Amino acid sequence: MSKKGKILVAMSGGIDSTVAAMMLHDEGYEVIGITMKTWDYADAGVSHSKKETGCCNLDSFNDARLAAVEHGFAHYVLDLRSEFGDAVIEDFVDEYMAGRTPNPCVMCNTHIKWNALLKRADTLDCEFIATGHYVNVRQENERYVLSKGKDDTKDQSYVLWGLSQDCLSRSIYPLGNYLKSEIRQMAHDYGYPDLAKKSESYEICFVPDNDYRNFLKKKVPHLEETVGGGNFVLSDGSIVGKHKGYPFYTIGQRKGLDIALGRPMYVSAIHPDTNTVVIGDEEELERAEMHVSKLNYIKYGAINEGMPALTKIRYKSSPVVSSLHHAAGGIKVSFGTAVKGIAPGQSAVFYEGEDVIAGGIIMY
Numbered sequence: 001m002s003k004k005g006k007i008l009v010a011m012s013g014g015i016d017s018t019v020a021a022m023m024l025h026d027e028g029y030e031v032i033g034i035t036m037k038t039w040d041y042a043d044a045g046v047s048h049s050k051k052e053t054g055c056c057n058l059d060s061f062n063d064a065r066l067a068a069v070e071h072g073f074a075h076y077v078l079d080l081r082s083e084f085g086d087a088v089i090e091d092f093v094d095e096y097m098a099g100r101t102p103n104p105c106v107m108c109n110t111h112i113k114w115n116a117l118l119k120r121a122d123t124l125d126c127e128f129i130a131t132g133h134y135v136n137v138r139q140e141n142e143r144y145v146l147s148k149g150k151d152d153t154k155d156q157s158y159v160l161w162g163l164s165q166d167c168l169s170r171s172i173y174p175l176g177n178y179l180k181s182e183i184r185q186m187a188h189d190y191g192y193p194d195l196a197k198k199s200e201s202y203e204i205c206f207v208p209d210n211d212y213r214n215f216l217k218k219k220v221p222h223l224e225e226t227v228g229g230g231n232f233v234l235s236d237g238s239i240v241g242k243h244k245g246y247p248f249y250t251i252g253q254r255k256g257l258d259i260a261l262g263r264p265m266y267v268s269a270i271h272p273d274t275n276t277v278v279i280g281d282e283e284e285l286e287r288a289e290m291h292v293s294k295l296n297y298i299k300y301g302a303i304n305e306g307m308p309a310l311t312k313i314r315y316k317s318s319p320v321v322s323s324l325h326h327a328a329g330g331i332k333v334s335f336g337t338a339v340k341g342i343a344p345g346q347s348a349v350f351y352e353g354e355d356v357i358a359g360g361i362i363m364y
Contacts, residue, residue, distance in 0.1 A: 003028030007172065008126040010117060011035050011067070011075070013060030015195050016132030016175060018067050019186050023174040024130055025071055032124055033068040033075040035061050036113060038084040039206045063195070070191075080116055087111050089206060093219050096212070096247040099270040100345025103159075103315075104204055110162030110296075118170060128172050135160060136176035137168050144168035145299050146356040151179045158315045161349045161359025162296050213248045223247070230275030232259055235268065235284060243277045246270050252285055252341030286338035292348045292360040293330035299357045303331065309350040309357055311335070313342055319351055330360060 009021040011033040025031045061077060068075035088108045095102035117129045133156045134149030144165050148155045163171070175183060187196035207215045217223050227245030234240055241259040243249065249257075253267040257279065266285055269278035290313075297303075303324045310319035311333055321336040333348065342362060349359040 004030075005128075006030040006032060006124065006126040007128045007130055008032050008034055008117060008121040008124060009130045010113070010132075011064035012132075013063035013067075014132070014200070015187050015192075015198055016134075016183060018064070018132075018192065018195060019183050019190065020130055020132040020174045021067065021073075022071065022186070022190050024172070025073065029128075031068075031071075031073040032126060033064060033073060034078055034117070034120060035064045035075070036078045036080050036116065037061070038080050038088075038108065038112070040081060067192070076120075078116060078120060080112060083112055083116070084108065089219070092206075093216060095345045096216055097220065097272065098345075099246055099272040101250045101343040102345050103347050104206075105159050106162055106347050109160055114163055114167040114171070118167065121170070128170050130172040130174060132175055133160065133173050134175050134178075134180075135173050137171055137173060139169075140299075143299065143301070147354045148351075149173075149176045154180050157351075157356050158312055158347065158349050158359075161298065161347060161356055163298075164296070165298075168298070216247055220247075227275055230277065232257070232277055232279055235278060235280050240279070246272055246275050246277055249277050251343035282340070285340040285342075287335070287340075287342045288338050289332060289334045290339075290342050290348070291327060291330060291332055291363045293363050295330055295358055295360040297358045299352060299355050303358065307357070309333075309352060312349045312351070313339065313362065314346060322350075324350060324357075330363070331358075 004027060007024055007029040009017065009024060009031050011017045011021055012035065021031050021033055065075045088104050088111075091107050092102050092104050114129070121129050134151055134154040135157045136147045136149060138145050138147070146157055146160060146163065146168060148157050184196045204212070224245060227247060230243050230246055231239045232241040232243050240261060249267045249270060251267055251270070254264055257265060257267070259265065259279070264282065265279045266282055267277055268280045268284045271278070303326070305326055307324045309322055309324050311322040312319050320339055323334050325332040325334060344362050344364055346362050347359055348362050350357040
């Protein structure tokens with residue numbers, strides 16, 4: 001019997017999850033590895049070179065299984081393609097068709113991966129699950145608090161804001177207090193020099209060529225014929241050109257507009273009902289406030305009116321000083337200084353120092 005009991009570790013075949021499994025094994029857990037198949041590259045129509053950089057391919061599965069076998073613990077593959085397609089891909093398409101910009105990684109973590117891991121953990125009599133995310137969790141005031149990882153360049157708390165208290169209570173994150181450079185050294189020390197040097201993929205797993213527009217065309221019949229030829233307009237309503245279809249644009253986009261007005265222009269609003277894309281100068285992207293719904297509270301069970309917070313509106317954006325206010329259907333966020341490029345559909349995550357207060361979906 002292991003010293004610390006059984007733990008189910010999500011293993012993608014990459015450096016982070018592999019090192020996480022090795023660390024837990026060394027700590028005395030009875031590790032069971034599991035690799036989740038969420039997407040089939042055979043259905044994606046991408047080249048072999050693109051397959052090599054992504055997840056959910058045969059090489060990744062083999063790498064994860066080999067690591068498990070070499071260290072003497074069990075490994076399983078969990079097929080989640082049906083659930084993933086129903087929840088994540090349908091939401092991805094629906095959001096773009098609604099004129100919003102989705103975040104499929106948040107959707108997958110919140111509604112698919114952790115729930116699937118916990119169900120399989122229960123089946124295998126594992127008290128805990130673990131992943132290779134760079135975050136930390138602690139128990140405080142009868143709540144489980146998600147906080148940033150030590151490596152600010154790798155922190156992934158933004159994409160985990162949707163996890164429930166039950167998920168957080170059973171999750172362990174071995175990499176939270178390490179730098180990425182330290183994890184690479186550990187991979188080398190564990191005998192995986194090639195893994196230590198392996199580059200990372202940042203594409204959406206089901207859009208491995210990073211061309212979401214082409215993906216939408218494949219998923220929505222006659223999309224180009226339906227939405228092509230709509231109007232580019234300025235904020236005063238004047239028509240200045242034709243666009244290729246409103247789902248092919250995102251708030252803040254400057255490149256790829258194929259319109260020349262003598263100065264840089266940015267997408268500032270998208271109106272699906274009229275197939276209209278509003279463009280303007282960079283200053284027109286500025287917003288003093290936004291509305292956030294579909295909230296998940298983490299550090300506290302609710303917010304106090306006017307609560308100060310540092311707010312992130314994108315994964316790689318810098319946090320902005322703000323205040324949180326009660327509003328119908330969610331929270332109104334007021335910024336200390338105007339923020340550019342707020343995109344409906346993206347996640348907003350609120351921090352108190354290193355801790356996640358809550359997160360939600362930007363509505364407008």
